[in-house]
Amino acid sequence: MIGTFRLHDHRKVRGRIQTVTLKWAHGRWWCVLTSLIQAKDLYQPVRAGVGDAGADPGLTAALTLSDGRVLDPPRALDEGLARLRRAQRALSRKFEALKARQAEENRAARAEGREPVRLPRPNRLRRQIAEVGRAHTRVVNVRDHWHKVNARRVANAYDRVAYEAHGLMFMIRNRRLARIASDRALAQQRHALASALGPRLVPVPNRREGVGGNSQTCVCGASVPKTLRDRWHHCPACGVSAPRDVVSANIAELIAFGTHKLTTAPGRGSKDVEGATPQARESAPGTGEEPVRAPDETSTSCDLRSNENTAGGFGLRRKARLVPIGVLSLERKPKPHGYEKIRKHPASAG
Template sequence: MRKMMQYRLYPTEAQTAALDDQLGEACRLYNAALQERREAYQRGGLSLHYYDQANQLKDIRAAGNLGLANFSASQDVLRRIDKTFKAFLRRVKAGASKPGYPRFKSRRRFDSYTFPSWGDGCRLTAVGRLYLQGVGHLQVTWHRPLEGQVKTVTVKRQAGTWFVCFSIAYEGEALPGTEARVGIDVGLTDFATLSTGETIPNPRYYRKAQGTLRIAQRRVARRKRGGRNRRKAVVLLQKAHAHVQNQRADFHHKTSRTLVDTYGVIAVEDLHVKGLASGMLAKSVHDAGWSAFFNKLAAKAEAAGRLLVKVNPRGTSQTCLCGAPVPKTLSQRWHECAACGLSAARDHVSAQLILGLGLSLLGLT
């Protein structure tokens, strides 16, 4: 399995200029390679391959036409184009009405480049700095130890701040087994409700973040287009977004860690089921956040040898544990069953139904 570990870089002024330059050169190579592909394609659907382009790299570099210092990183840029273009050709082949031609990237938007193998143009120095070819020896904040086998190294710029991302191969360590089982209902009012009745509230930063983002957004809107002050406001907005994303990711990591540590079988809703019931439709607003949470949950469950099962959420908000239909509108937060007399919080009932469906899918009932 792979995991990403990200650390903040503290480049000097000269190193920042060098990083910007390397990124700019990667972007230039990307656009030039894309240009060549477009021309070949427009000349009659002839498509270039990765090696057609990679074979030119040596000459281009020998002629001094490329400032991207590491050869393998240059190859990686071409592989990126190759991937993008193949996806485009697949869409064309599938008859997509708008296949979405791969686009040129602006220097501002192009925000990362990758060293595809550790030790080739990138390594740790004896004093704990990160050496990057073409940039130098960078200071890094090692907020947690870099463990495991490093595969690739990606350098990225986010809201004017530089980071290094290590992709690391690791083997999951199975946790001791547990009989405990849980169903999870993600909700609109609380972040999630468990079949045990426990609720996980939305973190308090959530509301605060929305206010902060709105203010930053308004500041951008007030500034004149193309002006330097607008650029500054945009960076502040990007920073605010990044901050929220970090907080959310942190919350997702901690919550999924607790769940995986506690339960041996975890049942969740499958958010990808088409034709969701009315209750789920309103939830789709939050899908992105929940998918990110479920992905982290799935990765941790797999690494720990836990069972994660996804169930079709249809009906889980409209049925009773006894099987009788109990229709509820979105605003009805309480479940009252006329058939069996069950009276409970709506999401608690849903979570129990999700667990039941999960267990029957696994044949554990």
Template sequence: MRLAYQFKLRLTKSQTSEMERWLEMLRHQYNYLLADRFAWHEQNRCSINSCPLVCHLPELRDNPDYYSQKRTLPQLKKDRAWYKAIHANVLQDCVKRVDLAFKRFLKGDSNGKRSGRPRFKSKERFRSLTFSAFSKSPINGNRLNLPKFGWVKMIYHRPIPTGFKIKTATVTRKADGYYVTLSIQDDTVPNVMAIEEVKNPVGIDMGLKSFLIKSDGSEVPIPQYYRKAQKRLKKIQKAVSRSKKGSNNRKKAVSKLGKAHKKVADTRKDFHFKTVKKLLDTHDLVAHEKLNIKGLAKTRLAKSVLDAGWGQFLSILSTKAENAGLIAKVVNPRNTSQNCSNCGQKVPKKLKDRIHSCPHCGYKADRDVNAARNILKLAVGHPVCSKAYRVTEPLGGVGKKPILNL
């Protein structure tokens, strides 16, 4: 099991300048390796699908893959002695980033989805480096020992659990300073609760009027942190736009704008963590829809959807439930808002219709509460569609009896 703990670093002026120097050297190396990949790609591909019988074929060079580029690092340290100050694993991680970006460009990710052409990194876009080799006890009090960099102070607000081993440490430059993200591993696997043992399940329906609505009718109000901070952000953005490019005033305004945006993001993330904790403290199973967040972010509701941060919230919910041995189940969102949660009949509604009123059974409830109940039924294995019910007449009887087809 892998977890990530983030701490803010308290670097001295000399450590800050040294970290900046490391990032700048790694940025140059990243751009050089990426240019080498592009050169191979342009020289070894043909833009036409046929050629004459007699033609000159240029000598093809080997593909610069991860291992061949990693073998160039010892020669790099001989030619440019200042690279000896950087730990070997940090340089190897730089090669790994180039390899991953180029593979996603040519072949795509695990789902076959290809990324765009990788860009060369400017000074503002290369902001992190990763250490992957540590001593037996890299943390001493509130100090962390980074290989070949030395001891650095950090705000150690929560201790690493006993039995966990630090695998990697990623130092990231953000608007208000440097942060370190420790990736820790524990070999013990928590026992996940069986669905038959669940005592207090709940279904949640994500929304924009309320952040989420439970199947029991309670709701969590939506905070809208970005919309509340828009006036302040607009004022700072004006100062950035009016200042001269390259001036110190512009740098100060950009730094102030970055801190303001980071404050909004941190406040939203804190709200997500607290909401997840309340859910998992009172419920053993939390069911939610599989939302197409990227698709919704391209509609007129984009600002509200991104301000709610559904993707981050559901990711935190899944991780925390797994670590606690609880269940966070994803269900198909098809017709969860249209079907009646009481009788299973389909009741067509438009988005403006906020009350679910079933003409078949007379059940009346809030539209989102009805959807949350359908989500919960799908999670625990009950059908929500009227097609799952078959009404037949018993032999020798007069009445009708619903028979469940699973």
């Protein structure tokens, strides 16, 4: 019905094609191919020796794992908000100018007794509409890129991942959290993890029957009520003292697999995350206070990219937010010999 068209393919199609869908999005036409492929051919095998982990999504950090690692990608909307505001203001001014000219044409037509002529959109307005579209598209692409990259790194680092699945609409309805919740796009992050892990992603509820919510309890089952401002977890019953997101991730791992990575012995002290750095594994008195970490144990982001502690993105400037983690991230695989960056065709971007 549409004839023959050329297609810029940016990935090899595997499996038997089931459906073909054409859609217009982000200022260009897209061809979406749905194919049937075996799960054993789709999901990569897990390396020997890797274990299970729990994951807790949140707004302070997009994803916190039970071993203390933190996935904190750039906030795409926050980074591009200034550009979006400038482009939207310019677009509004051009639309208002067009509306004023159209109103003047309508008055002149009534005075002359004729039908008014609908004025076409000037070229400046068309170009400004395209500029606003490009600004929005960049936000979408940056967010989608980091969700897919981090999901693949989690899939390569762990065997099974217990993901705390809870509703997200309460964040969108909250006027104080709506923007950052939309910027984090936790539902899209969950979808990326499901695509990368497949059946190895185990969803768990955000509360335990007879115990309470994961964020308001401890791994030992004791009740530890906290407000949203309280970002540190202190349990007077078992002595666990750790970031609340790490505790929630360990509870998710406990529900799914029956294991956790926190030491619950009383008097263990505040540095109780297993797998931490040697400095963090040193014994500390059980004072119940937050640990005093060395300068190299505090990072703005530790997102499984490399041993370098960055501010959450390559080439993207952002305000550093200190997140106490005290763990080492995974090493980056060396690039093969003769590696060269390949510039893709503009139509194949995204």
